[in-house]
Amino acid sequence: MAARKAPDMESAIALALSDFSDDEVPEFGHGMRKYFQFDDDWTNLNHGMYAPSLVRGRSSSLLKVPSQVLSALVPAPSLASTTASPPSPSVARTHSSAHTTRRSSLHPARPSPNTSTRRPHQSSTSPMPPPA
Amino acid sequence: VNTVLRGLRFQPGEKILYFSFIYPACGNTVLYVAESTGAAALHMQITLPVSDDDLLAAFSSTVQAAGNVKIAVFDTIVSLPGVRLPFERLIRTCKALGVLSMVDGAHAVGHLPLDITALDPDFLTSNCHKWLYTPRGSAFLYVAERNQALIRSTLPTSWGFVPLPSSEDDSTPPPKDEEAWAKQFTFVGTVNGSEFLCIPAALAFRKRIGGEDKIMAYTCDIARRGAEIFRALFETEIMKSYGTGPVGMFNIRLPLRFEEVPEEKRARVVSFLTDSMDACGTYITAFEYNGAWWSRVSGQIYLEESDFVKGAQILLGFVAKVRSGEW
Secondary structure, rough: OOOOOOOOHHHHHHHOOOOOOHOOOOOOOOHHHEOOOOOOOOOOOOOOOOOOOOOOOOOOOOHHHHHHHHHHHOOOHHHHHHOOOOHHHHHHHHHHHOOOOOOOOOOOOOOEEEOOOOOOOOOOOOOOOOOO | OOOHHHHHHOOOOEEEEEEOOOOOHHHHHHHHHHHHHHEEEEHHHHHHHOHHHHHHHHHHHHHHHOOOEEEEEEOOOOOEEEEOOHHHHHHHHHHHHHEEEEEEOOOOOOOOOOOHHHHHOOOOEEEEOOOOOOOOOEEEEEEEEEHHHHHOOOOOOOOOOOHHHHHHOOOOOOOOOHHHHHHHOOOOOEEEEEOHHHHHHHHHHHOOOOOOOHHHHHHHHHHHHHHHHHHHHHOOEOOOOOOOOOOOOOEOOOOOOEEEEEEEHHHHHHHHHHHHHHHEEEOOOEEEEOOOEEEEOOOOOOOOOOHHHHHHHHHHHHHHHHHHHOO
């Protein structure tokens, strides 16, 4: 097998962003939705908790950035491929299911209600109440 | 936070100071470290919002009164309620009082400018999977060079760990590797590194669409306008966020008084609202804080005012159901 040049970060980034060109970048607002991973009918007003990560390219429901970048960094026969299809489907699937921004059973325990009326300047060494 | 708190060596009675509004998982970490080491957890009750001056004064007096505070854990922006803290001043005050600063910047990177050199915290961590657009599980930990010797190991300990030389070990120590400390974080157990490899691509994407300043400005502006839409429809108030600089998260009080809900049903309000919104295709954080119910909304570059109108109307509809008892 012929020796292959090790991919570098620069080419990996270029591959991950290969669908973008300067004249394509839309105004901020709904035009940016296509770059994020959520359903078309999902209104995400809670980026602070369930932040959708980027998708590569348009009209894609699969998170391709990690697998694209990873496959570009890790030598693989399909490195030269510039198709949108990730060389490692299992990686893409795993990310897709784990990162789709939709409230789910991944919901963490909610913080404990705080009904304390104590004011600042009070402190103690007692532990705070456990989360509900 | 775990890497730092579990990495430090505490003498018996040395204290870890934390605020009542700490992210609960980090609060548990403080309690666990206190349980498993000689450290003591020093809980500081502060009800938000609080002015920067009041917070700093309470912090200083607590540290001085308690004595022996080794490290203080505090946020850049608190999770719930989502308000900004004067973390810049807290870091400086820690330095002046001889307390290590552990900054939980979960909502920091990609959300607000973060000049770590100027801030000069002892420890600062931020996840990248919120405001920097990378997948979940990507984050960074900054440990000031002066403190790197305090954090002996990654969590879990893995291949890169360099044991201290043993007095019984007379073999020649290997040549010193100046970067050994940082290198150990590159191979920690079987962590999947792909999320981390997305960070350069996310940064390049952010640059391509206009850069950090433009993203942060839009995010904070649409959040502020969105919060005002909520406030106007709810006819309530936006929680004041102190600290220096804009934020992209706001808390709006829900138009629902405690006494309007039977006591036995109060604990179910948040889950009812959350589940109901989910079924309508949106999610707005609803939470109980200090005897009232609040909503928290975030700005982002894919949002417009119409999204906030839609979200506020959906949420208000379910709040009305709670008030009338039809739920």
